[in-house]
Amino acid sequence: MVVSRKETPPNINIYINDTKLQQRDQFKYLGALISSDGRDTTEITSRIAQSKTMFKRMKNILTNPHMLIERRKRVLECYIEPILMYGCETWIVSKQTRGRLEATEMWFLRRMMRIPWTAKKPNDTVLSETKTKRALINKIRKRQATFFGHIMGRERQEHLATTGMFMGRRGRGRLREKTTDGLASWLGMGSTVEMIKMTRKHDVRRGMIAKAMRHGTG
Template sequence: MEEQLNTLNIKSKVVGLKMHKGKTKFMTNYENDDTIQIENVSIEKVQKYKYLGKSTCMKDLTKEEVDIRIRAGWSCLGRNREIFLDNNMPLCLKKQVYDQCILPTMTYGCQTWSLTKIIGNKLKVAQRAMEREILGIKIKDKIPCKIIRQQTHIKDVVLFAERQEWNWAGHVARMSDNRWTKRATEWQPRIGKRSRGRQPLRWSDSIAKVKGRLWHREAGDRNRWRLDAEGYILQWMDEAS
């Protein structure tokens, strides 16, 4: 890892970039006392790090990340409250603001989420509450979610996240320049033992369940991969319902 970071530091200087040693951190998926230095400066070892608004950790933090995204979505709705609570504002314009501002905020980084039924339901509950807020109705009014969606016509947050994940998986599979993204996705550990109990869900497991473990080969055909997206999403929704 130290060799890779030093290589990155050297290559960065070539294109006029400078690595900030104080903001650079490193993590490992095993316990050790290793230290890393770049130009005689020690790099801090951390268990979790936030970069570009997204938490990065060796453990699956999808549940925590979704909670953060939901709070960010509500904050975004609050900043646009004058639009959503304006009775004179056409609902089609409110939908446009929601799909372009709040939905991307709620699903930021969703391409690498390990979506489960529990997490998907949490996103749906938050979105339904936002829809009721936009329409000015209360949960005690007992209006079916289907009727509410027919009025708002906003994009379903879970379907949107699943489509983003599918598109990202195809993009990674088609990478041909040996980038770290592709190498990390296809990496298989050669040492260590399998831990007891059920293994954590990986972001690509749901795709492999539909297309098999060799899904990255089929992703090479961009047009076919796009056509298969609907089947993947429908199957995921059937299993989650």
């Protein structure tokens, strides 16, 4: 695979014992899809689809009106959300991605309450009826912050890959958003550099995450 910003990645020829390796646009590694464009859109789409499929398999429990909603939300949190958030530590939660994830979160709640789309109930009403708040994005950010702090604290190859500099000139156009950009904003940091310095301290990082969980929605 060649990871490139170009619409058509360059062709490569690699042989092992006179056998040419097949070039792929994407492949699954440790359960996560890696794409040649370097984006995580395909992986997030796959995660959403898999979590919805599992929800439908467990609909007899999750949509059971005779079971307390709090218990059903607990089942959702234990069995469905882990499928959705698998590998989210490296996701880039852009504005578009956040909208899709929040829509998925509401999709779960609406079906748990058996609310048809024809009812046209606002999201705020659904959240009120289920006695809950939007929490999915904060959960993802918390996992990202914890993972980032772990990398910064160890200062090994992962640290170098995250903070290192690339040689050469960058391509034309606007820079792609990075995982650290949204994470720094969520933690209330002015810049990525400031976030790196602060997250190296375990106690400080825990306080930052706790504060962001209460107030952060970015």
